[in-house]
Amino acid sequence: MSEQNPAAQRGVPEELERALAAEVSLRSRMRHIAVGLAGGCAATLIAVLWATEPDPLPARTQVAFAGLIAIGAAWAGLAGWVLSRRRPLFARDRVLGARLALGATVLTTIAGTALAAVRGATADVLVTALGGVLFTAAAALVLVRAQSRRRELLRLRDALQRDDS
């Protein structure tokens, strides 16, 4: 196409440039990933606390725990929705996000298992550890897939660069 040259960028309004800069912002994506992970991990740890409580809790405390779990899960859900609908992750972002997720799940698994070991029975420790291992494995799988997709795109980019030159 005749119009396709860098000089054509002069025709892009500043307002559009700003809107698109916000739209592709890496910081915004990482913030949503962090918020989602924080919400999900906090909800998980509170659930472990609640489940390993040796004595029955007062009703108000139970309501508070349930409320905190719901808030954490809601943040995780909101972040998931934003990242799938509004701020989809590009290949590099997915790798970064998956690394964050892997780190967060490993830490949460360690913390949750330690909590269960200190406060609960052997069955609690096993269930918590198993759940943590499953989440960690899922995060590792996401990371492997993200890296594989990135490598695939890098190969394609190199091939197209050779064709383009």
Place this chain on the structure above:
Amino acid sequence: MSSDVHDGLLVVRCQLGEREAFRELVGAWHAPLCRYLRGMVGSPHLADDLAQEVWIAVVRGLPRLRQPERFAPWLFTIARRTVTDQLRQMYRVPETSLDVVGDVVADDELSGVLTTMQIEAGLSGVPPLEREALILFHLQDLPLVACAEVLGVPPGTVKSRLHRARRMLRTTLAERGYEA
């Protein structure tokens, strides 16, 4: 096609997450996109608003684009959907299927004769379906197959729309004193 390779490369760089590539992609395609939108809606201000909507949809859909070299038809498909939504909002009429598959007709003598300026001057006198076929084929230089993909109709239908559009354009231009 070299421009397809270049576009494909830009798209792949965007999919990788190179933020600079987005600026290049928008810089390369904003003018053709605006030309299409202005041709379809008439108002430059509305076209600018729609262009922003289209680009946001493009950014959000780009990670899922599986054929980077097919960027142009994909972009104009999004643009067309945006225009359709806008027109539906403006006129509040239910969407009707306006496709009448005509016989495949041979290109008439106008295809090589009309200039870009003449086409743009006569666009307002051509109905929307024929108008978008004209814009995509003559002003955006998309191949017939890509036009068919954008419009969601067989290539034969695009040909017949183009034929009708050129006939109407000839009439419109003749009325306005152009020599067609």
